[in-house]
Amino acid sequence: MSKSIVIIGCGAAGLSAALNARKTDRNANITIIEQEEYPAYSRCALPFVIGGEIKDINSLLAFSPSMYKMMRIDLRLKSRVIDVDSKSKTVMYIDHQSREENLHYDSLILTTGASPIIPPINGVNKRGVYVLRTINDCKSIIEASSNSKNAIVIGAGLVGLETADALYRRGLNVTVFEILPSILRASLDEDMAEIVKSSIEGKGVKIFVNRRIDEITGDDRVDGIISDGERFKADMVVLATGVRANTELAEKIGVQTGVTGAIKVNSRMETTVKGIYAAGDCVESRHIITSQAVLSQLGTTAVKQGRVAGINAAGGYATFPGVLNSMVSRIFNLEVGSTGLNTLQAESYGFKVFTGSVTWKTRAEYYPEAKSIRVKLLFERGSLKIIGGQIIGGEFVAPRIDSIAQAIQSGMTVFDIIDSETCYSPPLANTWSPITLAAESALSKIKVT
Amino acid sequence: MVRINNYEVIDGLYYSENHVWVRVERDIAVIGITDYGQKNLREIVNVVLPDLGVFINQGTVLGSLETVKAVVDVVAPLSGIVKEVNEKVKSKPSLINEDPYGEGWLVKITPSNLHVELLRLMDFNRAIEWHKTLT
Secondary structure (H helix, E strand, O other): OOOEEEEEOOOHHHHHHHHHHHHHOOOOEEEEEOOOOOOOEOHHHHHHHHOOOOOOHHHHEOOOHHHHHHOOEEEEOOOEEEEEEOOOOEEEEEOOOOOEEEEEOOEEEEOOOEEEOOOOOEOOOOEOEEEOOOHHHHHHHHHHHHOOOEEEEEOOOHHHHHHHHHHHHOOOEEEEEOOOOOOOOOOOOHHHHHHHHHHHHOOOOEEEOOOOEEEEEOOOEOOEEEEOOEEEEOOEEEEOOOEEEOOHHHHHOOOOEOOOOOEOOOOOOEOOOOOEEEOHHHEOEEEOOOOOEEOOOOHHHHHHHHHHHHHHHOOOOOOOOOEOOOEEEEEOOEEEEEEEOOHHHHHHOOOOEEEEEEEEEOOOOOOOOOOEEEEEEEEEOOOOEEEEEEEEEOOOHHHHHHHHHHHHHOOOEHHHHHHOOOOOOOOOOOOOOHHHHHHHHHHOOOOOO | OEEEOOEEEOOOOEEEOOOEEEEEEOOEEEEEEOHHHHHHHOOEEEEEOOOOOOEEOOOOEEEEEEEOOOEEEEEOOOOEEEEEEOHHHHHOOHHHHHOOOOOOOOEEEEEOOHHHHHOOOEOHHHHHHHHHHOO
C-alpha cells in the first residue's frame, strides 16, 4: 500500500516538503492542507509588489493549482486543521465548504508558519493599521496607500524597511520607528546600521531609533501616533515588529516547543512525536557556530528544511546542517547583507572577537560604473576563525555574503581568507577583493604570537 | 496558434487536463507535453519514457519528467501500443522546453480506441477556454 504523507501548510516549507517527498517516493499519497486561498507563493516578494516593481501578483505563485494536480499533490486550499490524533494518525480538518473531514497519515509534516506579532500598543486595532504577511495583507496595503499621504512603519527590521521603501516608491511620506537603539539589529552592528540609516534618511525618510510608541491615535480610523509624548500624523500605520511561530496545533497534539518558543526538531526535522516532522518558520534551528537553538524564519531556511522533512517523511534520509541566518536585502537602492554572528550576538555567546572593515570599490576604481561597497568581518580571538560578515554596497552583495557563509561553514581562519584566490577584470571586480582586504584589516589589529 | 497568458495553444491538437497534447497522424497518435506544462515545470533535466511495444491505458502513467526541484508523471491521454519513443528528448530533455509541440514530442502510439477516447479530450477551442481559467 502507498504511504500517506500529510503536510499542514502550503508555504515555502510545505511546498518544498511535498516536492521532495514526491521525488523520494513516486507512489506516496501526498496531501497539503492550507488555510489561505492561494498555494505557496513568495512572501518575500510582497514589499516589491507594494512598491510597484512586480506588477502581477499571480506571478508570485510557485506553481498554479493545476500543476499540483500534475505532480499528484492533493492540494486542499481554504481548509483548516482543527486537531491531530497522533495515536490513530488522523488529521481532522474543516474543508473549503465547511465540512469536517478526516485524513489518515503515515507521516505528518507541520509547516504552519508564523504570524505577525501585534505589539501591545493602545489603538493597535484601529482601521488603517496593517501588517504584511499574506497576499491579502499586501492588497490591503496597496489599497490604503492610494488614499494616503503619510505612512508610519513601526519596526526597522527587514520587513519594516522593505515596506518603508515600497511605500516611499508609491509616493508617500514615510517615517519609521524602532524601539531598539539601531536598525536591522538582528543583522548589523551599529556602525554598519548607521550607514544604512543615513542613506535612507538621505531620501527624505525619517527613522527614529530608541523610540517607544505610546499610542496609535484616531477615533475609529488611525490619524497618527504618539511616541515619547510627541505627536506624528499618519493616514496609515504598518506594524513590522517581527513574527511568532505558529505552534498552537503542535502544542495541542503534544509536540514539544523549545527555548525560542518554536517547535523543537532534530537534524532530520523530526519533532518529539514519532511520525511527525516540522519545517520552516514554525520551528527553531540550530546555529552552525554556537550550536544553540535560534529562530531563523527565512525563506531559504524554509525551503531547505522542507526538503529535508519531505525526504525523511517519504522514507529517505537527509539532514539539515543548521543555520547562519544569512540575509540580503535591497533597501532604498542600497544592498545590505549579513551572515553568521554580529558583534552583539557574538559577545552575548561569550566569543571574544576582533573585526576588520574596509570601504572599497566593486569594480576597478577607474571603471565608470564601479560602486562603493563596505565589508566588515568578525573573527574569533584564539581560533582566528571567521564567525560573521556584514556588507553594505551598491552591487553584488548577495554572492559575497554566500562566499563568507561558505568560509564560516568550512571553518576558515583569517589567514585562509587572505590566502583565498579571487578573480578580477576591471568591469566586473577589483584587483583586491574587499573581503580579502577586510580580513587583512582584521589581522592588522591583533598581535599573532 | 494562439497565445493565452503567454502560453501557446496549437490548432489541430487534442488536450488533456494533465497538460498533455495529442496529434493524430493517420493511424498514429503523437503525444507530448503542452507549452503551459513545460513553462510551469521550468527546465526539464530527466525524462523517463515507456518501452516500445508496451500497451498503455488512457489515464495511466506512461512516463515522468523531472526538473531540479520537481517530478511529474505524464498521464497517457489515449490507450494504445507504444510504436516509437523520442530518443532525442531522452538525451536532451531541454528539447521539451525549447519546442514542446515539435521536436519535444515524447511518444507515438497506435491508438486502440481512438474515436471514443478523443471525446474525453479537449479540442482546440475548448483547450483555449480551459487555458484561460489557469493562473
